[in-house]
Amino acid sequence: MARRKEMTLVGAKTRRLQKRAKRDWSKAKAAAFLTVLAETCNVSEACRKSGVPMTVAYRRRKMDAAFRASWGEAIGLAYSRLELVLLDRAFVGTVKTITRKDGSEERMHQYSNQLGLTLLKMHRDAAAEAYSELPSEDVDEIRERLVNKLQRLKRRDEEQEAQGAELRGDAPRDGDADQRNGGAAAANP
Numbered sequence: 001m002a003r004r005k006e007m008t009l010v011g012a013k014t015r016r017l018q019k020r021a022k023r024d025w026s027k028a029k030a031a032a033f034l035t036v037l038a039e040t041c042n043v044s045e046a047c048r049k050s051g052v053p054m055t056v057a058y059r060r061r062k063m064d065a066a067f068r069a070s071w072g073e074a075i076g077l078a079y080s081r082l083e084l085v086l087l088d089r090a091f092v093g094t095v096k097t098i099t100r101k102d103g104s105e106e107r108m109h110q111y112s113n114q115l116g117l118t119l120l121k122m123h124r125d126a127a128a129e130a131y132s133e134l135p136s137e138d139v140d141e142i143r144e145r146l147v148n149k150l151q152r153l154k155r156r157d158e159e160q161e162a163q164g165a166e167l168r169g170d171a172p173r174d175g176d177a178d179q180r181n182g183g184a185a186a187a188n189p
Contacts, residue, residue, distance in 0.1 A: 030067060033057065034074045041078030090116045 033050035037043060047054045061068050093109035100106070 030070075034070050037071065038074035038077040039081075041075060041082055086115060086119065090119055 029050055029052065033046045033052060036046040036049045040046065043057065044054065047057050061071050090112065093111040095107055096110040098106045098108065
């Protein structure tokens, strides 16, 4: 197991295990980079805070499959967090403080129509799917139609296989002795 810790999974197209280079990132540096990336969804910021040049980060993502997978997870977490913040901002609004000439302040909630419209557009398909749930009778009918279609496809495949076996001179699968060797057993009793 100790030997495996010294290896890394590399390769963009063909993946293989390769011995880690001495200049390779430490686990701590990679963890710091991925933590900042998950918090900010910003590669530049993650590179700056972890002390890694951006070209090195992208090269590592290209060459190291495990790091590439962790990068994707970090972006996914950051995206989810950003989506929640934007949803909260769209529903709750942001507090805007207005200072009057007499020095008094008034706080009010401000809602971004553009943000709301963008979120509606992003989630329109998912919302339409949620409202288009089929009644159980329709689901049963669809299930029955699918089963029938699959049975027809199975029969067609079996027929095509039987025709192909007949053309090749193969023996039938059911073991019928009369049909083996092209019917030679029946001709020579």
